[in-house]
Amino acid sequence: MTRERLWLRSFLGITLIGMVLFGFSHGSISLADESEPDNLRNLASQRGIFIGAAVMSSQLNEPLFASTLAKQFNMVVAENEMKFSYLQPRKGHFSFTAADRIVEFAMKHDMAVRGHCLLWHQQNPTWLNKKWTKAELLDVMRHHITTVVQHYRGRVKYWDVVNEGIEDNGSYRRTVWYNVIGKDYIDEAFKAAHAVDPDAELYYNDYGAEGLNDKAMAIYRLVRGMKKRGVPIHGVGLQMHIDASGYPLNSGLKRNIQRLTDLGLKVHITEMDVRLTTPASKASLERQRRIYRDIMEVCLENPNVTAVLTWGLTDRYTWIPQHAPSSWAGMGEPLLFDVNYGKKPAFYGVQEALKGL
Numbered sequence: 001m002t003r004e005r006l007w008l009r010s011f012l013g014i015t016l017i018g019m020v021l022f023g024f025s026h027g028s029i030s031l032a033d034e035s036e037p038d039n040l041r042n043l044a045s046q047r048g049i050f051i052g053a054a055v056m057s058s059q060l061n062e063p064l065f066a067s068t069l070a071k072q073f074n075m076v077v078a079e080n081e082m083k084f085s086y087l088q089p090r091k092g093h094f095s096f097t098a099a100d101r102i103v104e105f106a107m108k109h110d111m112a113v114r115g116h117c118l119l120w121h122q123q124n125p126t127w128l129n130k131k132w133t134k135a136e137l138l139d140v141m142r143h144h145i146t147t148v149v150q151h152y153r154g155r156v157k158y159w160d161v162v163n164e165g166i167e168d169n170g171s172y173r174r175t176v177w178y179n180v181i182g183k184d185y186i187d188e189a190f191k192a193a194h195a196v197d198p199d200a201e202l203y204y205n206d207y208g209a210e211g212l213n214d215k216a217m218a219i220y221r222l223v224r225g226m227k228k229r230g231v232p233i234h235g236v237g238l239q240m241h242i243d244a245s246g247y248p249l250n251s252g253l254k255r256n257i258q259r260l261t262d263l264g265l266k267v268h269i270t271e272m273d274v275r276l277t278t279p280a281s282k283a284s285l286e287r288q289r290r291i292y293r294d295i296m297e298v299c300l301e302n303p304n305v306t307a308v309l310t311w312g313l314t315d316r317y318t319w320i321p322q323h324a325p326s327s328w329a330g331m332g333e334p335l336l337f338d339v340n341y342g343k344k345p346a347f348y349g350v351q352e353a354l355k356g357l
């Protein structure tokens, strides 16, 4: 069956289920989209880039969530369910059920998957908090990476191997991995992942390093060193959690991306959201549209930027503000779809950029 027909079949299936479950009560929300060629995923694949969103498996139960995701996006990432505490809640006991649902959804709808994330300092299981020897923790780290990458080999093509390993001032973050193993934990993690799946693209991912600041320079030096040492790193993820009012439109993003890709690396925008003071105004939604559009345009200019993902799909389920830093209180509405899955100005900003308008 051709890709289009498979897609159409899934789409019709979801639409029918959606109509049965929702009745026709949601009059303003059209499940049948008349403008399929304008769906972001179709436009993005014509431009040779993935457009993705972070999801939680429970959200896939919601017909409108599932249909919007499958229609508009061709890449998916687990917002939480591939993190260490979810996948290995007890030492040696792996739990893939929730993450598998997301991956199965992606396979069914012909979407690529980013795995997020093998090593981080947050959302770790409590059993990791103990006094380890270096050899013991290296063993734990390698066993986790090997088991997870093996489980998803052939289905998860892109991995955030190390997430947020650098502090804002450019020094190594004092995580459990760094404190016990030393800075070599990063090289060792990439080598372990590559040994299991040589076809996977392996990324270093971080926030606040989009423009040309100290942190971005430290990350540049880190990945340049890794490349020189022959460590199997293939890309850098720039998270892109940004504030619409504070974000300078000409921020050095383009030059930062250029110097990373000059090293032979790919770049993914991995967790984009553009938060606004809530409730949003017409003017702030317009500003958000311009930011999404500008960033998408910068990404499209460089062929080695191969994916742009938003950290969520709809403003109905965003990590901001409940789970985000407390300084972001009073902010939200950061995504492309509003709480009723309506397309926001930001959606059209991305669409225009993809169309080259």
Ligand code: XIL
Pocket (backbone or CB within 6 Å): 079, 080, 163, 207, 239, 271, 319, 323
């Ligand atoms: C966030 C999730 O969105 C929240 O649901 C969770 O409570 C905490 O983590 N950088 C990352 C992501 O790399 O994993 C974080 O996700 C957001 C910041």
